Amino acid sequence: MPKNKSFVSLWLDLNILSTHNFMIKRQNTLKLLMVWFCLLLGQTVYSQSDYTGNKRVTGTYAITNATIITSPGKTISNGTIIIKDGLFAKISTSAQLPVDAQIIPGDSLIIYPGFIDALGEQGVASPEEAKRPKDMDPSNPPNHVAGITPELEVLDYWNIEGNGVEAWRKNGFTISQVAPKGLMLPGKTALVVLGDEKSSNYLSTASGLYAQFKTPRGLYPGTTLGLMAKWRELYKNAVLKQEHEKMFVAQGNGLARPQNDPSLAAFYPVIDQEIPVIFQAKDELEIRRALKLQNELGFRLVLTGVEDGSSLVEDIKAAGASVILSLDLPDPKASKVEFDEATEEAKKAQQRVVEAYNNALMQAAHFEKAGIPFAFSTQDAKSGEFMKHLSLMMENGLSEEAALAALTINAAEILGIAQYTGSIAEGNLANLVITTDKLGDEKAKVKYVFADGYLFEYEGEKPKVDMSKAKELVGTWNYESETPGGTSKGTVKYEINAGELQGEIVVDDPDGSGQITRKLKDINYDGKELSFNFSVMAQGNKLIVYAKGTVMDDKFEGTLSIKDMGKYSLTATKVPEFKL
Amino acid sequence: MKKFNYILLCVLLLVANGLTAQTPKGSVLIKNATVLTVTQGTLEETDVLVQDGLIKKIGKDLSAPKNVESIDATGKFLMPGIIDAHSHLALDVVNEATAPITAQVSMADVINPFDVGIYRALAGGTTIAHGLHGSANAIGGQSITMKYRYGTHDPEDIIMKEAPRTIKFALGENPTRVHGRGKNLQPRTRMGVEAVIRNGFAEAIQYKKQWETYNASKDKKNNTITPPEYNLKLETLADILDGEIIIHCHSYRADEIYMLINVCRDFGVDKLVFTHVNEGFKVAPELAKYTMGASVFSDWWAYKFEVYYSTAYNAAILMENDVITSINSDSGELIRHLYHEAAKTQRYGGLTDEQALSLITINPAKQLGIDDLVGSIEEGKQADLVIFDNHPLSVYAIPQMTFVDGVKYFDINDDEDDQRLKVSPTQMVEPVYLQAEDERCMHGVELFTEEAANFTHTH
Amino acid sequence: MRKINLIIYIVLLLLVPILSYGQIEGEVLKPEGGKFLLTGATVVTVTNGVLEATDVLISEGKIQQIGKNLSASEATVVDCNGHFIYPGMIDSGTRMGLVEVGSLAETQDYAEIGNVTPNMQALTAINPNSVVIPVTRVSGVTTTLSVPAGGLFPGTSALINLNGYTPDQMFAGFKGVPMNFPTLARRGRWDRRSDEDIEKDAKKAMKNIDELWEKASTYMKLEDAEAELTYYPEMEQLAKVVRGELALMVEVNKAEDIKNAIKWIKEKEVQKAILTGVSEGYRVAKEIAESGLPVITGPVLAIPSRDSDRYDAAYSNAGKMQKAGVKVALRTNEAENVRNLPFNAGFAAAYGLGKEEALKAVTIVPAEIFGVDDKLGSIEEGKNATLFIADGDPFETKTQIKHVFIDGYKIPMTSRHIRLYQEFLERNPGLEK
Structure with a gap:
């Protein structure tokens, strides 16, 4: 970063960069935080009416009598947490509850520090696809067309209400390092808190330079070969350009004026070791390639999206790189294939697939054992599978402490924000997640999330669906139910929408003639046991109908029940799908 | 399994040498073999002692030092590890086909040590292969000489560190089709190919001068010369002009071969090898005088127009005209039986055993600049060795054991079926390929040419 | 000299x-x-x-x-x-005479437009003056089967001798109709279909073949009943296969596909059937032997079809099938390098087939499979003088x-x-x- 004042004003005079961008880039995290706290205070001072009724009544909360895991391995039993103005005001076993506090009874609940997504894409929109200029030389395309936009700032494309934010917050995530979308060098990452939609929510506008092994089609650099060469060239030219600019500032007279190149300028904070390069490197070879560039060029490196890094722990350690493991685990489908009449050969081959699958599940445990602190990335992972994947990793050797550390304090340290978040401590950002059971426990559900001091409430008893089995249900089922009023017939339809099993049932309208369609709620399905409920209105009363039973192939057998009104048999058959 | 051997050796070495990264080196005594030295004739009933990866002694009645395994090779043939001067095996990407000159890219960046083709090549006696960039560009990427130490996960372990730098050039149909006809960029003709290469060299001279000027004045007081732009492409071309890189040029027709000889002579470049070079026989005297030789196919022809007027006698004619000649594979299939490909020069041209064997050992070593280290069985050379049950030029010859640096990577008596190093956790059914496709020169350029996908051979 | x-x-x-x-x-x-x-x-x-x-x-x-x-x-x-x-050596599967320069579409005469083109005659398109022919025959390969390629039924192959100025002078007395059996294998590394799509495509193709066979059978029955049929050259040709006048050459490679093909051939009671390709034949050698179907396999010098296969899977395939009792002939599946047939035989010999059986696999066995063993395939009085003289083992x-x-x-x-x-x-x- 150019630190010289006269140089800055000179640049402004030359009007090479827009003032706004330039100023923002000069902010470091701390300054930003100060600005942000001021804004926060301002908000409380100048309160006003809200005719939408959305505004909260108070920003002060007290969670009482809960088990508090303040950081991995440190537990306070029957503790109380007081949150005020976005910060943890008090954590103790005998706190006086403020009069303005909204009280949340935490009995039998567990409180963890809010989870930190060390790299994600939630809320990030794709930039518009770069237009290829007419008569462009594909061997030397403009940077932005070739996927080289390190100057881009992800916040320009980020929105708290964007895709995925709510889904991940529901899982307990309160802070995310969001990455821009694109190819080889999509831009700079930013740190955001997943707080209230009215707040500005960012902690840092440029936390790292994001890089990927992705290239454009038919343009240089079109493959990993070109990408590696282009990386070296960009970096070295950035070093040279920075040198030139320094010369110009120091000496000026007689020197050629430096031409502005925003792409190269974006490397300066990397060269000055102010921010790391955050390299998406999923498999062994990609990790090695990222390490190779780091070794040659000397930047600070964070590897992200790591899926297959177990055998590289020593190399990663030696390089001093930070690691963000992917929360995405391989589809277990292949490892669970059963061959009834398989040859010895096929069984052996299958055994290797199973081994590979198990290795993937054990990756986090490997890193723990090797003593490399790591965080997790939500990128490419499905929010609906977070708890399941976490418990899979824990079943495969990852300790509870390490899992929690990866989601909280390690992530905060890797992102350089441990001084104000990552653990439950007085004065830290009020980010926490409240669950019904311990992390890794299959029954664990998120009940509340505090992000940036804002409360988000979730149904604790979330229905559970085994998504790998849910596909079997998809389609239309004909059902019959024997009730005192006679045989009732209709259809149930299941579909998978946005990774969720949904359904609707067609039932006789209790209030009249004909049939009505109702949405299924709380669908539970583990591959065998199926339950759901739906509601109907009967003479002004809302009746909740519970269905429960067993699925065998294309048949369902079970019961329908309505509270205080009895149980009736329910059978259903799947309508065969027409397939070519 | 080989990979366990490798891991075991690595562990042993780590213990022995601390944490210095080093590839495994082995010791072994091979007894009583017919030793085909290639450079020093055939030695009957001779022993070869290997220590720490090097050939220590060749002679009769040698005894094995303590802890050195002894292998009885009575009735068997021992030859140097086979060297393939043209391969695309074990590379994740072959072509960066986006520009007519891509000297800045480097195959060392995309080595894939998990390619099971490496094991198959070892099972065919090949120990060293030159991994080249494809032939889409007039000047392609920098190539990499690999030692097939199968079992490692680290691409660096596969690299033959001692080998000099090399780079791929390509003339004729491929670069003109990809750029000229595919993208409407020069070159579209063989005239254009020459111009592109000359332009590249000339720009590199200018570039070099710019840097020399800057470097000379940068530390002077009141220097006003600012750093020039760094250009890895021109940097590499300048290194070629400085003689630091050996060119391996994909070529077919006599005229284009002659063209590049002239261009290189004009720019003072003499480290030049032609590869494929199907019509090399037509300019054999020129190749003999001005180049480091020709690396050819044994018998491939007629797969495209520029190889229609070729002959399987090419290697024999070149050899008889004193051109340094090698036979290469450019194929994951042929690399498994280069000994047989070399033998074809006996059918087509009647070369002697020694001449034929030199085509896949010492001659490719010369073309890669590693003939002082490998390519023949001589004391002091690296112990890359293959044991055959029959004379390797016989069609019935079957490789029995293959050693790299004295470490055994293939042993027919201890050969598990599944040699994959890595398996995908999500692969439902292992795919079966009807046409098990070769690694090939024009890999990855389908993007630019519709017809490329229909090719059986696109070398 | x-x-x-x-x-x-x-x-x-x-x-x-x-x-x-x-x-x-x-x-x-x-x-x-x-x-x-x-x-x-x-x-x-x-x-x-x-x-x-x-x-x-x-x-x-x-x-x-x-x-x-x-x-x-x-x-x-x-x-x-x-x-x-x-x-003279017989190569039981080539593109001899049907292509001059591999990459030049103008010289490719082996693949016609259409999925069902059994009426396309390879013999018509064979160029007697191809430069490839002399290059091939001086190696002792005197006779080749030229096979069209493409859809389900790409055409009719023809056995030719590599001398003559017209196709008829070259014709060596055998024609067969190749059929590409629907496969669960991938066509190459570029084939990126999902496993599900591959299965779907194969099922569709299977259904198509069943229907075509049904039609051809109907055509034959009506023909035999001397019904007046409208012009339908494709069915006319397939009817000859159903009737057993022409052999059906079933191209099939993956183990599972081979088993299905054998079942299909039995089911349809195909009169004359030959399995070709059969690159994974060693995996189901017993089943092939039991079916009694002859096999044309090759190239021997090939990469194994699966990454997990032994490196010598293709070298040893012919030997393993022959030992299990399968009648095996060899092919190169080549055009300009059919001259490598003896080397393919040599490798097969070294990797388990043995020299004697390997020689048969390029002489008398194909002659028998093609029903021309009264003229070709051995040195016997009365047979055609199609032979060669060598200074040693021709595979060496x-x-x-x-x-x-x-x-x-x-x-x-x-x-x-x-x-x-x-x-x-x-x-x-x-x-x-």
Whole structure:
């Protein structure tokens, strides 16, 4: 970063960069935080009416009598947490509850520090696809067309209400390092808190330079070969350009004026070791390639999206790189294939697939054992599978402490924000997640999330669906139910929408003639046991109908029940799908 | 399994040498073999002692030092590890086909040590292969000489560190089709190919001068010369002009071969090898005088127009005209039986055993600049060795054991079926390929040419 | 001078009278008919053992006599002392004559438009003057099956001898209809279909083939009932297969597909069926042997079809099938390099097939499969004089082929490859003009 004042004003005079961008880039995290706290205070001072009724009544909360895991391995039993103005005001076993506090009874609940997504894409929109200029030389395309936009700032494309934010917050995530979308060098990452939609929510506008092994089609650099060469060239030219600019500032007279190149300028904070390069490197070879560039060029490196890094722990350690493991685990489908009449050969081959699958599940445990602190990335992972994947990793050797550390304090340290978040401590950002059971426990559900001091409430008893089995249900089922009023017939339809099993049932309208369609709620399905409920209105009363039973192939057998009104048999058959 | 051997050796070495990264080196005594030295004739009933990866002694009645395994090779043939001067095996990407000159890219960046083709090549006696960039560009990427130490996960372990730098050039149909006809960029003709290469060299001279000027004045007081732009492409071309890189040029027709000889002579470049070079026989005297030789196919022809007027006698004619000649594979299939490909020069041209064997050992070593280290069985050379049950030029010859640096990577008596190093956790059914496709020169350029996908051979 | 050079020199000397007819410079070497006495050879008959120091008399295109000290005054004597006589080698699957330059669409005549084109005749498109033909036959490969490629039924293949000026002069008496059996395999690395799509495509193709077979059967029945049928050349050709007039050559490679194909052939009661390709035959060798179906497999010099396969899977496939009791012939599946047939046989021999069986797999076995063993495939009196003389084992790489006879014609031992060698071995001018 150019630190010289006269140089800055000179640049402004030359009007090479827009003032706004330039100023923002000069902010470091701390300054930003100060600005942000001021804004926060301002908000409380100048309160006003809200005719939408959305505004909260108070920003002060007290969670009482809960088990508090303040950081991995440190537990306070029957503790109380007081949150005020976005910060943890008090954590103790005998706190006086403020009069303005909204009280949340935490009995039998567990409180963890809010989870930190060390790299994600939630809320990030794709930039518009770069237009290829007419008569462009594909061997030397403009940077932005070739996927080289390190100057881009992800916040320009980020929105708290964007895709995925709510889904991940529901899982307990309160802070995310969001990455821009694109190819080889999509831009700079930013740190955001997943707080209230009215707040500005960012902690840092440029936390790292994001890089990927992705290239454009038919343009240089079109493959990993070109990408590696282009990386070296960009970096070295950035070093040279920075040198030139320094010369110009120091000496000026007689020197050629430096031409502005925003792409190269974006490397300066990397060269000055102010921010790391955050390299998406999923498999062994990609990790090695990222390490190779780091070794040659000397930047600070964070590897992200790591899926297959177990055998590289020593190399990663030696390089001093930070690691963000992917929360995405391989589809277990292949490892669970059963061959009834398989040859010895096929069984052996299958055994290797199973081994590979198990290795993937054990990756986090490997890193723990090797003593490399790591965080997790939500990128490419499905929010609906977070708890399941976490418990899979824990079943495969990852300790509870390490899992929690990866989601909280390690992530905060890797992102350089441990001084104000990552653990439950007085004065830290009020980010926490409240669950019904311990992390890794299959029954664990998120009940509340505090992000940036804002409360988000979730149904604790979330229905559970085994998504790998849910596909079997998809389609239309004909059902019959024997009730005192006679045989009732209709259809149930299941579909998978946005990774969720949904359904609707067609039932006789209790209030009249004909049939009505109702949405299924709380669908539970583990591959065998199926339950759901739906509601109907009967003479002004809302009746909740519970269905429960067993699925065998294309048949369902079970019961329908309505509270205080009895149980009736329910059978259903799947309508065969027409397939070519 | 080989990979366990490798891991075991690595562990042993780590213990022995601390944490210095080093590839495994082995010791072994091979007894009583017919030793085909290639450079020093055939030695009957001779022993070869290997220590720490090097050939220590060749002679009769040698005894094995303590802890050195002894292998009885009575009735068997021992030859140097086979060297393939043209391969695309074990590379994740072959072509960066986006520009007519891509000297800045480097195959060392995309080595894939998990390619099971490496094991198959070892099972065919090949120990060293030159991994080249494809032939889409007039000047392609920098190539990499690999030692097939199968079992490692680290691409660096596969690299033959001692080998000099090399780079791929390509003339004729491929670069003109990809750029000229595919993208409407020069070159579209063989005239254009020459111009592109000359332009590249000339720009590199200018570039070099710019840097020399800057470097000379940068530390002077009141220097006003600012750093020039760094250009890895021109940097590499300048290194070629400085003689630091050996060119391996994909070529077919006599005229284009002659063209590049002239261009290189004009720019003072003499480290030049032609590869494929199907019509090399037509300019054999020129190749003999001005180049480091020709690396050819044994018998491939007629797969495209520029190889229609070729002959399987090419290697024999070149050899008889004193051109340094090698036979290469450019194929994951042929690399498994280069000994047989070399033998074809006996059918087509009647070369002697020694001449034929030199085509896949010492001659490719010369073309890669590693003939002082490998390519023949001589004391002091690296112990890359293959044991055959029959004379390797016989069609019935079957490789029995293959050693790299004295470490055994293939042993027919201890050969598990599944040699994959890595398996995908999500692969439902292992795919079966009807046409098990070769690694090939024009890999990855389908993007630019519709017809490329229909090719059986696109070398 | 090298050996080959010498041979050519001798051949040239023999042809001096012909040369003198030329009005312009340059030699023209033509196949020569007539009566030939091959003397003092070791005759590898394939069917009746090896005969030492034996003469073979060729007359009117046939092997007229085999014996010791034969004499025939008017015959041209070819001294074969120390040499070996073998029946001409048969490559059971090629694109010979159907393509001249691999990448040039203008010269590709093996794949017609359409999925069901059994009526496309390979024999029509074979170019008797292809440069590839002389290049091939001087290696001792005298006979090849030229096979069209493409859809489910790409055409009708034809067995040809590699000498003649019209396709009819070349035709060697066998035609067969190839069928690409629906496969669960991938066509190549570029084939990125999902497993599900592959299965779906295969099922669809299977259904299609079943329907086509049904139609062809109907066509045949109506034809046999002398019904007047509208013009339908595709069904007319397939009806010949159903009737058993033409063999059905079922191209199938993956183990699972092979089992399905065998089942299908049984179900449809196909009269004459040959399995071709069969690259994973060793995995289901027992099933193939039990089916009694003959197999044409190759190339032997090929990469295994699965990454997990042993490196020598393709080398050893033929041997494993033969040992299980399968009748195996070999093919190169090549066009310009059909001359590598003997080397494919050599590798198969080394990796389990054995020399004797390997020789059969390129001579008498294909002759039997194609039903031409009365004319080809062995050295026997009365058979066609389609044979070659070598100075050693023809599979051995360094062996030189001395003479080739096809239907009694003595073939000039030259080709473009040899002529280029002659011109350029010692170029004139050399480096300096």
